[in-house]
Amino acid sequence: MRLLKIIGKRFSRNRLSVIGAVIVLLLITVSLLAPFISPYDPTAIDVYNVLSPPGKSHLLGTDDLGRDLLSRIIWGSRVSLKVGFVAVGIAIMIGIVIGSVAGFYGRRVDAILMRFVDIMLAFPTFFLILAVIAILEPNIFTIMAVIGVTSWMDVARLVRAEFLTLKERDFVDAARAIGINNTRLIFRHILPNALSPVFVAATFGVGGAILIESGLSFLGLGVQPPDPSWGNILTAGKDNIEIAWWLSLYPGLAILITVLSYNLVGEGLRDALDPRLWEAERD
Amino acid sequence: MIPLIFGITLITFIVIHLAPGSPVEVQTEMSLKVSAQAKENLKKLYGLDKPLHIQYVDWLKRFMKLDFGKSFVDGRKVIDKIIERIPITLTINILSLILIFLVAIPVGILSATRQYSLFDKLSTVFVFVGFSTPTFWLALLLMILFGVNMGILPISGIQSIDVSEMGPFDRLIDWIKHLIMPVGVSAFGGIAGLSRYSRSSMLEVIRQDYIKTAKAKGLPESVVVFRHAFRNALMPIVTILGLSVPGLIGGGVIFETIFAIPGMGQLFYSSTMSRDYPTIMGILVIGAILTLFGNLIADISYAMVDPRVRVRK
Numbered sequence: 001m002r003l004l005k006i007i008g009k010r011f012s013r014n015r016l017s018v019i020g021a022v023i024v025l026l027l028i029t030v031s032l033l034a035p036f037i038s039p040y041d042p043t044a045i046d047v048y049n050v051l052s053p054p055g056k057s058h059l060l061g062t063d064d065l066g067r068d069l070l071s072r073i074i075w076g077s078r079v080s081l082k083v084g085f086v087a088v089g090i091a092i093m094i095g096i097v098i099g100s101v102a103g104f105y106g107r108r109v110d111a112i113l114m115r116f117v118d119i120m121l122a123f124p125t126f127f128l129i130l131a132v133i134a135i136l137e138p139n140i141f142t143i144m145a146v147i148g149v150t151s152w153m154d155v156a157r158l159v160r161a162e163f164l165t166l167k168e169r170d171f172v173d174a175a176r177a178i179g180i181n182n183t184r185l186i187f188r189h190i191l192p193n194a195l196s197p198v199f200v201a202a203t204f205g206v207g208g209a210i211l212i213e214s215g216l217s218f219l220g221l222g223v224q225p226p227d228p229s230w231g232n233i234l235t236a237g238k239d240n241i242e243i244a245w246w247l248s249l250y251p252g253l254a255i256l257i258t259v260l261s262y263n264l265v266g267e268g269l270r271d272a273l274d275p276r277l278w279e280a281e282r283d
Numbered sequence: 284m285i286p287l288i289f290g291i292t293l294i295t296f297i298v299i300h301l302a303p304g305s306p307v308e309v310q311t312e313m314s315l316k317v318s319a320q321a322k323e324n325l326k327k328l329y330g331l332d333k334p335l336h337i338q339y340v341d342w343l344k345r346f347m348k349l350d351f352g353k354s355f356v357d358g359r360k361v362i363d364k365i366i367e368r369i370p371i372t373l374t375i376n377i378l379s380l381i382l383i384f385l386v387a388i389p390v391g392i393l394s395a396t397r398q399y400s401l402f403d404k405l406s407t408v409f410v411f412v413g414f415s416t417p418t419f420w421l422a423l424l425l426m427i428l429f430g431v432n433m434g435i436l437p438i439s440g441i442q443s444i445d446v447s448e449m450g451p452f453d454r455l456i457d458w459i460k461h462l463i464m465p466v467g468v469s470a471f472g473g474i475a476g477l478s479r480y481s482r483s484s485m486l487e488v489i490r491q492d493y494i495k496t497a498k499a500k501g502l503p504e505s506v507v508v509f510r511h512a513f514r515n516a517l518m519p520i521v522t523i524l525g526l527s528v529p530g531l532i533g534g535g536v537i538f539e540t541i542f543a544i545p546g547m548g549q550l551f552y553s554s555t556m557s558r559d560y561p562t563i564m565g566i567l568v569i570g571a572i573l574t575l576f577g578n579l580i581a582d583i584s585y586a587m588v589d590p591r592v593r594v595r596k
Contacts, residue, residue, distance in 0.1 A: 119290035122571045122578075124533030127551060131298050131563050134555040211417055215537050218419050219552060238423055238541070241438075242431050252420030259415035267411075 010272035017268020023261040031077040040068035042075040043226045051244045061246040063236045069246065072228035073254050079229040080258060083144050083213040084206040090148025091209075092202055095155025100186050100194070102156070103163025114160070117153045125150055129212065130221065138221045140229075147209050155201050162194035196273040203266035207259040214255050230255050284575060291571040292346060296339050299564050351565035356557050361565040364550060369569075371441060372539070372546035375462065376531045379470035380524065387474045388520065391481025395489060395516075396508055406478060413475025419537045422468045426541075429464065437461050439543035465542045469534055473527050480523050484516040491515075518589045525581020529574040 012018055030037065039059070046066030054061040060069040102113040120128075128150050136142045166172065167190065175189050216222035217231025218238075225232050230251045237248030333341070345352070351361035394403040430438035437443065441461045446454060488494065489512055497507045535548030543549070547566055554562040 115286065115290065119287055119294060122287060122291055122529065122574045123294070123567065124529040124570045124574060126533030126536045127567055127570045128298070130536060130551060130555045131295075131567050132301070134558055134560075134563055135299070135301055207415060211415075214417050215419055218417075219537065219540060221555065234420060234423065241423065241427060245427055248420070248423045248427060252417060252423065255417050255420065256412070256415050259417075260411060263411060263415055 007272045011268050014268040014271060017264050017271075020261040020264025020268065023257065024265055027077055027258055027261070028081065030074060031081045034074050034078055038068075038071035038074040040071040042067060042071040042228045044068075051240060051247075053244075054246050060250050061244070063233065063247055064240055064244075067228075069233070069250060072233055073230065073251055076228045076230045076233060076251065077254070077258070079140060079217075079223050079227070080210045080213065080255075083140065083147065084210045084262075086144040087147035087151070087209040087213075088202050088205040090145065091152040091205060092155055092198060093152075094149070095152035096159050096191065096198065098152070099156035099159025100163050100191055103160035104167055104182070104186050104190065106164075110160070113156075117156055120150070120153050123150075125212075126215075129216070133216070133221050138216070138224065140223050140227075143213055143216055143222050147212050151205065151208065155198055155205075158197040158201055159191075159194050162197065163190060166190050166193055200266055200270045200273060203262055203269055207262035207266070210255065210259055210262070284579070287575060288572060291575075292343055292568060293339070295564055295567045295571075296342060298567070299560055300335065346568065351568075352561040354554075354562050355559045356554075356562070361561045364562060365547065365565050365569055368545060368547045368550050371544060372532070372535055372548065375466055375469060375535070375539075375544070375546065376528070378462065378466045379473065379531060380527075382466060382470040383473040383477055383527075384524070386470075387477035388481050390474075390478040391520075392485055392508065392513060392516075394478070394482045395485035396504075398486065403482075406482075410475045410479045413471060416471065418468050418472060418534060419541055421471060422464065422538055422541045425464050425468065436464055438464075441544055465538055465544055468538050468542075469531060472534070473531065476527065477520065477523060481516065481520050484519045485512060488512045488516045514588065518585060521584050521588060522581055525578050525584075528577030528581075529570075532570050532573060 011021075044067060046062065049058065049062050049066040051064055052058055052062045052066075054069075058068050058070070060073065062068055063072070098113055098117070102110040129146050132146045132149075133142060136146075172185065172190060175185050180189070213222055214229070214231035214234070217229040218234050220232070220235060222231055223229035233251040234248060237244065237251065240247055349362050351365075353359065354361055354364060390406050394400075394406045397403055426438045429436040437460060441458065442454075443449075443457050443461075446457055449457060494507060494512055497511045498504075502511075532547070535546055536552050537548070538544070539546045539548035540552045547570065550562065551566045551570075553559075554566065
C-alpha cells in the first residue's frame with residue numbers, strides 16, 4: 001500500500017500526466033454514456049442536411065449522408081476504447097508468456113524465442129496486419145486480434161530482461177528451496193516483480209493500437225460503415241476533402257487528443273515506476 | 284541473417300495458409316461454371332494437392348529464384364509488379380530518412396544543451412503531439428491546406444498530366460512538388476521520435492566526466508558539443524534510425540494510398556483489397572528483407588561511428 005502511495009504521489013507531481021489521466025477518464029465516461037449524451041442517432045441518415053457545416057443544430061456539422069458528426073465521434077470513441085484495451089490485453093498476455101519463459105529458462109529456449117521475436121520485428125507491422133486482414137473478414141474483432149498478435153514483441157523483450165536479473169535474486173532460490181514448481185515460481189513469484197515496465201508499455205500500447213485501428217478503418221480495412229469509427233469518418237473526410245473540412249478536422253483531433261492523453265499517462269507512469277528515482281523518496 | 288530470412292518465409296507461408304478458402308476458390312468464386320475437374324486442375328497447377336510441408340519447400344525453392352508466381356489480378360509476374368514499385372518507395376523512404384536525420388538531430392542537440400529552455404519545452408510538446416498524430420490525418424490536413432485552399436501543391440500522384448510537355452528542369456520541379464507532402468508526412472513521426480531520442484542520448488553523454496574535463500580546460504562550447512559529446516551520442520541514434528525502417532516501409536501503405544503514389548505500399552493495399560495472395564506473399568517477404576537490410580546498414584554504420592565495435596571484431 002505504501003508503495004502505491006509513493007507511486008501516486010510521484011505520478012501526481014507531473015502535471016501533464018495528470019491532465020492526460022483526467023482526459024482518459026473523461027473519454028471512458030463519454031464512451032460508456034454514448035447512448036445518453038449523443039445528440040442524434042449516429043447512423044440516422046438525413047438527406048435534407050447533407051454536408052451541412054458546423055452550426056447550431058449540428059455542432060460539428062454532418063457527413064455526406066447527413067449524419068451528425070458529433071454523435072458519430074462520440075460513438076466512435078467506443079470503438080477506439082474497445083480496440084485499444086482488448087488489443088493491448090492480447091499483446092500483453094502473449095508478451096508476458098513468451099518473455100518470462102525465455103528469460104526464466106534461458107539457453108536454447110531463450111535463443112529460439114528471441115529469434116522468433118526478431119523475425120516478427122522484421123516485418124513492417126502494417127504489412128503483416130494487412131496480410132492477415134486480407135485473409136480474414138475485416139471487422140472490429142479481427143482488428144483487435146490482429147493488432148494484439150502483431151504487437152507483443154516489445155512486452156516480451158521487457159519481461160525477458162526483467163526475468164534475466166530477477167531470477168538471480170535470493171528470493172528465487174528461497175522459493176526453489178521450499179520446492180515450488182517452475183510454473184508457480186514464474187507466475188506467482190517472479191512475474192509480479194517484473195510488471196512495472198509492462199504497465200508502462202501497455203499504456204503506450206493503447207495509444208498505438210488506437211492509431212493503427214484508425215488507420216485501418218480509414219483504409220476501409222477496419223470497422224465497416226455504417227458503424228462509426230474515427231478512422232472511417234475520416235474516409236468520408238477524404239472523399240469530400242474539397243468541400244467539407246470539418247469531416248477531416250474533428251475526428252482526427254479526437255484521435256490526436258486520445259492518443260496524446262494515453263502517451264502522457266504512460267510517460268508519467270514511467271517516471272513514477274522508475275525504481276532508480278525511488279531511493280530519494282524513502283527518506 | 285539467413286535463419287531470419289528462413290523464419291520470415293515460414294511465417295509468411297503460415298499466414299497465407301490461414302486463409303479459410305484456398306486460392307483456387309478465390310479465383311473461381313466469381314464464375315460458377317467452373318467444374319470440379321477444372322478446380323482439380325487448378326489445384327494441381329498451384330501444387331495445392333500436396334501436403335503442406337512439401338508445398339512450403341516448393342514455394343521456398345521458387346522463392347530462391349525470386350519467383351513468387353503470377354498475380355491473380357492481371358496475371359503478371361509478381362516479382363515484376365514489385366520491382367517496378369520499389370524505386371519510388373525507396374526514394375521516398377531515403378528522402379524521409381535524410382529529412383528525419385537533418386531535422387531531428389539538431390533539434391535533439393539543441394534541446395539537450397539548453398535543457399528546460401523555451402526551445403526545449405516547445406520541442407517536447409512537438410514530440411508528444413508528433414507521436415500521437417495519425418499520419419493519414421496529417422496528410423489530409425496538409426492536402427486541405429496546401430492543395431485545396433492555397434492550391435500550391437498537387438495532392439496526388441508523382442507527376443502532372445502534362446509532364447511530357449515540360450523541359451527537364453520543370454519536370455524536376457514538378458516531381459519535387461509532388462514529393463514534398465508525402466516525404467514530409469512519412470518523416471513526421473520519425474522526426475518526433477528521433478529528436479526525443481537524440482535529446483536523451485545527448486543528455487546522457489553531457490553528464491559524463493570527460494565533458495566536464497573538456498569544459499574545464501576551457502574549450503569553446505561548440506567544440507565540446509560537436510567533437511566530444513555529439514560523436515558519442517550518435518551511436519544509439521544510428522541504431523534507432525535502422526529500427527525505424529520497418530515503420531517507414533509499413534507506413535507507406537497509408538500515405539502512398541492517400542497521395543496515390545504508385546509504390547509498394549499502394550500495391551500492397553490494392554492486393555489486400557483484391558485478395559491477391561501471390562502478390563501479398565511477395566511483398567511481405569520483400570518488405571521484411573528490406574527491413575533486414577536496413578538493420579544491416581544500421582549495424583555497419585554503428586561500427587563506423589563506434590571504434591570499439593570494430594576492435595572487438
